[in-house]
Amino acid sequence: xxxxxxxxxxxxxxxxxxxxxxxxxxxxxxxxxxxxxxxxxxxxxxxxxxxxxxxxxxxxxxxxxxxxxxxxxxxxxxxxxxxxxxxxxxxxxxxxxxxxxxxxxxxxxxxxxxxxxxxxxxxxxxxxxxxxxxxxxxxxxxxxxxxxxxxxxxxxxxxxxxxxxxxxxxxxxxxxxxxxxxxxxxxxxxxxxxxxxxxxxxxxxxxxxxxxxxxxxxxxxxxxxxxxxxxxxxxxxxxxxxxxxxxxxxxxxxx
Amino acid sequence: xxxxxxxxxxxxxxxxxxxxxxxxxxxxxxxxxxxxxxxxxxxxxxxxxxxxxxxxxxxxxxxxxxxxxxxxxxxxxxxxxxxxxxxxxxxxxxxxxxxxxxxxxxxxxxxxxxxxxxxxxxxxxxxxxxxxxxxxxxxxxxxxxxxxxxxxxxxxxxxxxxxxxxxxxxxxxxxxxxxxxxxxxxxxxxxxxxxxxxxxxxxxxxxxxxxxxxxxxxxxxxxxxxxxxxxxxxxxxxxxxxxxxxxxxxxxxxx
DNA sequence: AGGCGATACTTTACGCCATAAGGAGATGTC
DNA sequence: GACATCTCCTTATGGCGTAAAGTATCGCCT
Numbered sequence: 144x145x146x147x148x149x150x151x152x153x154x155x156x157x158x159x160x161x162x163x164x165x166x167x168x169x170x171x172x173x174x175x176x177x178x179x180x181x182x183x184x185x186x187x188x189x190x191x192x193x194x195x196x197x198x199x200x201x202x203x204x205x206x207x208x209x210x211x212x213x214x215x216x217x218x219x220x221x222x223x224x225x226x227x228x229x230x231x232x233x234x235x236x237x238x239x240x241x242x243x244x245x246x247x248x249x250x251x252x253x254x255x256x257x258x259x260x261x262x263x264x265x266x267x268x269x270x271x272x273x274x275x276x277x278x279x280x281x282x283x284x285x286x287x288x289x290x291x292x293x294x295x296x297x298x299x300x301x302x303x304x305x306x307x308x309x310x311x312x313x314x315x316x317x318x319x320x321x322x323x324x325x326x327x328x329x330x331x332x333x334x335x336x337x338x339x340x341x342x343x344x345x346x347x348x349x350x351x352x353x354x355x356x357x358x359x360x361x362x363x364x365x366x367x368x369x370x371x372x373x374x375x376x377x378x379x380x381x382x383x384x385x386x387x388x389x390x391x392x393x394x395x396x397x398x
Numbered sequence: 399x400x401x402x403x404x405x406x407x408x409x410x411x412x413x414x415x416x417x418x419x420x421x422x423x424x425x426x427x428x429x430x431x432x433x434x435x436x437x438x439x440x441x442x443x444x445x446x447x448x449x450x451x452x453x454x455x456x457x458x459x460x461x462x463x464x465x466x467x468x469x470x471x472x473x474x475x476x477x478x479x480x481x482x483x484x485x486x487x488x489x490x491x492x493x494x495x496x497x498x499x500x501x502x503x504x505x506x507x508x509x510x511x512x513x514x515x516x517x518x519x520x521x522x523x524x525x526x527x528x529x530x531x532x533x534x535x536x537x538x539x540x541x542x543x544x545x546x547x548x549x550x551x552x553x554x555x556x557x558x559x560x561x562x563x564x565x566x567x568x569x570x571x572x573x574x575x576x577x578x579x580x581x582x583x584x585x586x587x588x589x590x591x592x593x594x595x596x597x598x599x600x601x602x603x604x605x606x607x608x609x610x611x612x613x614x615x616x617x618x619x620x621x622x623x624x625x626x627x628x629x630x631x632x633x634x635x636x637x638x639x640x641x642x643x644x645x646x647x648x649x650x651x652x653x
Numbered sequence: 654a655g656g657c658g659a660t661a662c663t664t665t666a667c668g669c670c671a672t673a674a675g676g677a678g679a680t681g682t683c
Numbered sequence: 684g685a686c687a688t689c690t691c692c693t694t695a696t697g698g699c700g701t702a703a704a705g706t707a708t709c710g711c712c713t
Binding site: 654658659661662663664665667668669670673674675677678679680681683 | 710713
């Protein structure tokens with residue numbers, strides 16, 4: 144299941160994302176909070192990382208914190224908002240790991256490549272991120288910072304402003320899409336215990352059985368499959384590299 | 399929620415996709431089937447088109463056919479397989495609508511653009527497709543045909559085989575990713591009754607409130623936002639166009 | 654003609670899910 | 684000490700996919 148996010152109460156969600164000032168602690172009665180938003184977000188990420196998005200339930204998160212599911216609702220309006228927070232927190236790994244120094248000269252190709260590599264790796268560390276809806280972006284600080292850093296990397300390329308939006312979209316979607324493919328393949332391999340290679344072999348055999356005219360109907364596909372050095376096992380890094388090169392070439396051509 | 403597919407029993411799924419020969423009808427007792435796989439797939443698509451992926455339940459599909467949810471299990475192993483079938487059926491719209499004539503000369507840019515436009519439109523007609531997992535592709539006939547037709551469009555470009563995989567991935571992921579963004583924006587607008595423009599306005603205002611140092615922290619983003627002709631309302635077609643141009647330029651540069 | 658096995662479909666049930674509603678106990682201010 | 688407030692719990696509602704088992708219907712065979 145893909146999980147919707149960015150669907151929650153916009154006001155509360157944004158406030159939580161940007162660390163809105165909590166209500167003043169003075170003059171409040173009642174027991175002290177035993178939990179906090181950060182801890183809940185961390186627990187959520189831990190669950191999702193370890194057991195995947197489909198295992199991420201309010202119960203599971205609560206359990207990890209020694210609480211019931213309902214306890215979380217004191218701190219977070221609902222699951223959608225929790226997802227927003229998790230997504231932005233995970234994305235924040237990108238900026239924290241980076242060198243704080245000045246941007247690396249004018250080599251924008253290297254800079255964009257580094258950006259793409261970082262994002263790709265982040266998605267693969269947290270595959271559940273790929274199941275969070277992307278439209279109407281959550282607009283958390285980390286998401287905006289990631290965008291800003293891509294723009295910074297692209298700056299020396301001198302793209303005309305009109306093209307910038309398209310460039311950003313193409314790059315981001317490519318990284319995200321390829322990460323999704325890679326992540327899903329890994330997940331499937333892990334779940335079924337079948338390697339990618341075996342799986343393709345199996346499917347190919349069955350396809351040949353079900354569609355005897357396969358090579359006639361899909362000649363170019365057949366050719367593609369045979370030109371590559373063997374089955375597409377672990378072809379993902381390669382595909383990522385060449386796709387990115389194509390994108391960079393396209394950017395270069397755009398002035 | 400993103401919905402997993404391609405997770406079902408591979409054997410039955412593939413057989414259904416490729417229209418495996420049903421067991422011989424002669425010599426079978428029992429009541430005649432009142433349903434068939436095609437009808438179920440159509441009903442599923444109707445439900446998903448009309449009410450979105452989150453409303454697609456076995457109960458809902460059964461109801462549309464005047465049956466209970468459990469009746470479907472006579473024809474289809476489970477929900478995952480039904481999703482696979484729905485996805486491939488929807489993708490089949492691409493090839494049925496096309497001119498049957500020979501490929502259009504050597505203008506590969508036009509051909510690829512046509513392919514991308516068609517796929518983009520298909521995704522927007524059936525936004526639920528974007529919530530179907532993409533790794534370990536289902537390998538239904540329509541999916542393979544779509545791939546084949548992209549390869550056919552790309553052929554005159556004369557890409558070296560080593561680059562083909564990356565090119566296909568970059569194009570497909572870009573189209574899919576941008577379609578997802580567009581579709582989600584539309585869905586959110588429809589659900590909340592807030593136009594994209596209003597929504598952005600609202601969020602911008604709140605962002606400025608929550609992060610007063612916004613323009614300092616994100617100077618390039620701020621610049622990007624102001625260069626565009628107004629808010630990004632309906633900027634999707636534009637973004638799609640320019641992103642695609644960049645990709646095509648990149649392909650051209652790759653020989 | 655009658656019976657029997659296969660098949661289509663239903664009902665029921667199980668264990669999940671998110672979360673609404675309301676209550677219990679702890680903690681602070683007055 | 685009274686009371687308001689806050690955390691966290693229990694319970695309940697209405698959903699989900701689907702396992703299991705029951706019922707009704709049909710076709711073949713004796």
